[in-house]
Structure formats: C-alpha cells, structure tokens
Amino acid sequence: MNIALSTLQQRIINGFQKSFPLCSAPFQQVAGELNCDESEVTETEVINAIEELNNHNILSRLGPVFDHKKAGASTLAAIAVPEEQLDEIASIVNQFEQVNHNYAREHHYNLWFVVTAKDLVALNKALTDIDKSTGFKVLVLPMEASYHIDLSFNINFSNSDENENKLKGVNKPQSVLVESKTKPLLVDTLVKSSEKLTLAQQLSLRTILEKGLPLVAMPYHQIANQMNIEYSQVIAQISLWQQEGLIKRFGLVVKHRQLGYIANAMVVWNIADKDVDAVAGRLSKRDEISLCYRRPRRLPEWPYNLFCMIHGKSRTEVELQIKTITQELALVSTEKDVLFSYKAYKQNGARYQTVDKNIANELQKESR
Numbered sequence: 001m002n003i004a005l006s007t008l009q010q011r012i013i014n015g016f017q018k019s020f021p022l023c024s025a026p027f028q029q030v031a032g033e034l035n036c037d038e039s040e041v042t043e044t045e046v047i048n049a050i051e052e053l054n055n056h057n058i059l060s061r062l063g064p065v066f067d068h069k070k071a072g073a074s075t076l077a078a079i080a081v082p083e084e085q086l087d088e089i090a091s092i093v094n095q096f097e098q099v100n101h102n103y104a105r106e107h108h109y110n111l112w113f114v115v116t117a118k119d120l121v122a123l124n125k126a127l128t129d130i131d132k133s134t135g136f137k138v139l140v141l142p143m144e145a146s147y148h149i150d151l152s153f154n155i156n157f158s159n160s161d162e163n164e165n166k167l168k169g170v171n172k173p174q175s176v177l178v179e180s181k182t183k184p185l186l187v188d189t190l191v192k193s194s195e196k197l198t199l200a201q202q203l204s205l206r207t208i209l210e211k212g213l214p215l216v217a218m219p220y221h222q223i224a225n226q227m228n229i230e231y232s233q234v235i236a237q238i239s240l241w242q243q244e245g246l247i248k249r250f251g252l253v254v255k256h257r258q259l260g261y262i263a264n265a266m267v268v269w270n271i272a273d274k275d276v277d278a279v280a281g282r283l284s285k286r287d288e289i290s291l292c293y294r295r296p297r298r299l300p301e302w303p304y305n306l307f308c309m310i311h312g313k314s315r316t317e318v319e320l321q322i323k324t325i326t327q328e329l330a331l332v333s334t335e336k337d338v339l340f341s342y343k344a345y346k347q348n349g350a351r352y353q354t355v356d357k358n359i360a361n362e363l364q365k366e367s368r
Contacts, residue, residue: 008034008041009049013058013254020062020251022235025218043217050252051215060253060347061212064238068143070246071206073123074116075142076295076307078109079134086111089134090345096133098126102346105266105339109139109302112266112339113346139302145277145294148284197237201227205237255347263312263340267322268304270297270335276306282329283308288321303335315340 005013011034021029027050028043035041053059068074081089086104093099093113102113115130117123131138197205204227213219224231241247271279276294283306284292291309312318318340326332 005053006049008039008045009053012046012049013053013252017251017254018249020213022220022239022250024221024231026220027217047215047217053252054215058255060255062215062252063209063212064241064247064250065253066210067245067248068116069146070244072116072118073120074114075123075127075140077113077115077127077130077141078139079111079136080109080139081111081134081136083110089136092134093130094346096126096130098123099130099346100348102344103341104343104345105341107337107339112341139298141295141298141302143293143295145280146292147280147294148289148292195229195233197229197233201229201233202237205234209238263315263318265310265312265318265322266339266341267308267310268337268339269306269308269331270303271306273305279329279331280306283325286325288312288325304337 012030015034016030020026023029025043027046031041031043031046034046050059050062079089079093090102090104090111093102093111096115098115098117099113100116102111104110105112115123115126117126127138127140205223208223208226214222216222218231220231220234224234227234238247238250242250269279280292280294283289288310289308290311291307293307294305295307297303297305310318310321312321319338322338326334326336
C-alpha cells in the first residue's frame, strides 16, 4: 500500500517493535527516547501517532508476541480449494476465533491458515470443526522445530515533507533507527512491593494482553484497575514472562503488507532428515529469511519438511533472493516449491484463552 506516514510514526515503527517500555508512563518514555536536537516529542504526540497507525490498519496490536509452544497449541494448516470457491471457504475459516492468519497462496494447496488454542485437545477440535464446516480435508502441519523467527519490519526513513513520506519496505534497518533503551526489569524488586499474581489472575492478564495495550497515558495502570491489582504486578508479570520465554517480544506488531512488504513467499524444501538441522542453520543466518522452521511431511501429497519465509518489496526481488540462496547453499538439486501469497484474508494476534491445565484447576478452586 502507498500510505503517507509522519517522521514520528516511522521512528516509532523502527524503534519499538521488539522492546516497549515497562514503566508507569511508557509513552512518555518513548517520547523521551525519540527526542533529539531537531525535535521535541510529547507523550500525547506519541499516543496520537500510534492511534493513527491503528486507524490505517498498519498495526496488529501493541503488546506481546507469545511463544506458541509455551502459550498453548498451534499449527499451520492448508486446504486445496477450487479457485472459484476460495473466497467463500476463506470466509468460513475466518469465522473460527482460533484462526489468526489466513492467506491465499499460489499452489494446489491454496488456502493457508494458522490455528491456535489453549491445548492440543482444543486445537484438534477446532481443526475437525473446520474440516466439517468447509467440506474439505485440512492438511495439518504443526511446527516440529523452530530455527529462526523474526517478524519485525523496518521502513525507509525520509526527512522530506510528511506528504512525501511514502512507505517503502526495506530489508535492512537504516541509520536513523531508534534503539529502545528499555532494559529487562528486575522482577524480584517489583514483586517485593506487591503480591505475585495467582494463576487465575495470570490467565486474565494473558487474555487482556492478547488484545493489545490500551492507548492511554498509563496503560498498565488501566489494566491493573480492570483486574483490581497493582500496576507494578502487571509490569512484574510481563517482565517475568519475558525472562521465562513465554513472551518472545513485547512491542508494536505491524502488518507487513501495509509497510510495503507486498511480495511474500513461503519456500518449502524436501531435505533429508539427517541434513535438515544443518541446512536450517545455514538458512537461518541469511538476512533474507524472516522465518525458518521444520514441519512434518504428509506423504504422498506433501513431501516438504523445511519451511522458510521471505518478505520483500517486489516479486522480482524475492525471486532473485530465492535463486541466490539456492545456489549459495548448494540446494539447486533439492526438491522445493515456492508459494507466493496473493491475498490476505485475516491477520490477527493469536488467542490461546488459557495458559495450561493448572490455571483451569486454579480457576475452579477460586470459583468455589
């Protein structure tokens, strides 16, 4: 898309996708980190800039990205749909709240979506229901190993007039990137002055955070008031989840297509089992690769076990990157397929609903 963004919005996007402040007034801290000799940024301006990004559908949310293996159960899935029925079937799939991403891709299996749930039982039920509702057999491809995941995207920075600041995706951060000064908090220090959250309270906080932080001056205070706890408890729990690895990153979650990354290819390879870890390790070190993971083969219809994603500004650019990678990694003779996405039906944050069975038991106890 061709959307005009202000200089401030570009700096916020480039600086706060991986680390957003955990403090009483986080937007004020963002403003302070963005201040420079040429400009004085205020807290209100930061909030308004992010609200506008939301209005333009550039942000998915401002909040956590959870590790799906620790947060619940998740899988990639696909359906082979006659082209004339694709929109209809995609709309049926979109109705399931467990589906957070849904794309059309160039392949016999042309509808690809991600399903998340609180556990494997709930996940399998959702998949069965999708199978029945669509009338098509679902190809289920759960992640077996994750080698590299980095879905943060940077944009070109322009000093020209705001109306001239048209969004263009790039692979490399520019020199104007603002690196957040936010450091991991000392959880023990915070918790000393506040009670640790119960499992039921953790579940409630998870549910709130999955929807994103409220865009108010003191978002952690608002969440705390909603839960009838102290804001320091909210911050401490988020920080603890970061340290434990449940939260992989905490910040702006952008929609890459809106940032100019309109050419997106899923490259799948049929790698010998004994070699897959080594090949994946080499792929993961490439700057072009944003995702790399292993999934099961489903013979005979699906022979591929290694997946990687490449996001670019144009199809030509991505095709050249794939060619270069294939040659430089000596994979020319390896069976592969390239699935370009051509339509996004859904792109939301994952909803897991519960953390684990222990929380469910705790909820039952607290309700007695």
